[in-house]
Amino acid sequence: MNNSQQRGTDRSVARRAELISIGRKLFADTSYDALSMDDIAKQAGVAKGLIYYYFKSKRGYYLAIIEDSVSELVARAGRHDDLPPVERVQRTIDGYLRYAEHHQAAYRTIISGGVGFDTEVHAVRDGVREAMIAAIAEGAYGRKEIPRLARTALLGWLCSVEGITLDWVGHQELTRDTVCELLVRTLGDTLRTIEDFEPSFPAPPRP
Template sequence: MTDARGPAYRRLDVDERRAQLIALGEKLFTSSAYSELSMARIAREAGISKALLYHYFPSKQAYFQATLQAAAEELRARTEPDATLPPAQQLERSLDVYLGWIEEHREGYEKLLITVGEVPEVRAMVEEVRSSTATRILGGIAGEGVAVPPGARTAVRGWLWFMDGACLDWIAHRDLSRDELRGLLLGTLFGALMASGSTEVVQALTAAAATAAADG
C-alpha cells in the first residue's frame, strides 16, 4: 500500500546543511552583487529561518568568506603540482587546470575580483591565496631549499596580478583559446623572470621542458 503522506522529512546534519548553504552562496554571490544580498534574502532562498542562517554564519561577510574559502580549497586541490613532472611541466599543467576552473566559474571569478575592493577581509583572503601561490611557484622553479632572488620573487608576484587582468579580459572577450592564453601567460612569466635577471632559472625551466618533450 502506498504511503499517501509522501517521503519522510529528513533533518540535515550540521555538515550537510553547511555544505548546502555554501553551494547556494556560490550561486547567489555569482548572480547578485554583494551589496544586493541580505541575510533575510539568503535565508528565503535557502528555505530556512534567518535565525538558523545566523546559527551557521554570524554575518553576510562571514558567509561570503566561507564560500570563497571553499572555492579556494577546491582550486588549491585541483592545481596541486605533480611532483613527478619537471618544474616547467608542473607549472604548465597547474596553469591549464586553473584556466579550466575559471571557465567553470567565470561569473564568480569576475565578481570576486570586483568585491575585493569592497570587503577588506576578502582582499586579505585573496592576497593570502596569491602569496601561497607565489611561494609554490618559486619553490618549484628555484628548487627546494634554494634561496629565491628578490627579482624573481617580485616578478612572480607581479605576474600573478597580471594574470588576473589577462583572465578577466579573456572571459570578457573570449577571442583567445585557452591554449593561446596559457602560452601568453607562460611567456609573460618567463619574460618577467628574464627581465629580473633570473636568467639561470629560466634556462633551467626551458631545458627541463625540452628534455621532457624529447623523452615524450
C-alpha cells in the first residue's frame, strides 16, 4: 500500500469512528425505532448515503455502535493486570460500574439484548459476559481457564451484577462506591462457595 492509499484508509477509519461516536450520542437520547435514517443523517450533518456506505443499513449502524460500546466496556475490565488480585477485581467492578453510569443507554441495550429479540446483540452481550468472567477469574485465580462449576457460579453472580447495575443507574440512590462494595462482597461469597466445591481454586483472602 502506497502513502496515498494509506492516507485514504486512515481517513476512512477516522470517518467511520466519527459516525459511530455521533451515533452513540443519538441513540443515547432517542430509541432505535424513533430514529429514521433521514433523522440520523440530518442530526449527524452528513448525507444519508455516507451512512449506508459505511454500515449498509440502520441496523448495521446500530450494531456497530453497540460493538464499539462493548469494546470500551471490555477494555475497562482488562485494564488492571499489574495489580494484586483483590485490588484488580475491585478495579474491574468499579470500571464496569463507571461505564454503566456514563453510558446508560448503551449499557441498557447491551444487557437487555437490543431491539426486540436481536440474536446478534444477544451474541454481543454473551461476549461481554465471557470477557468479564475471564477478567474476574484471572484476577481471583491468576488464570482464565476454570472448571465448569466455577464458570457457572461466576455467570450467576454476573447476572445479578447486571440486575443490580440496571437498578442502580435507574435510580441513582446509592453511591457508586457503595454498589461496588456490595458487588465485591457478593463476589467474595461466590468465590468461597466455588472453593467449597473446587478446593483447588481457593478464594483470595478478604481485603
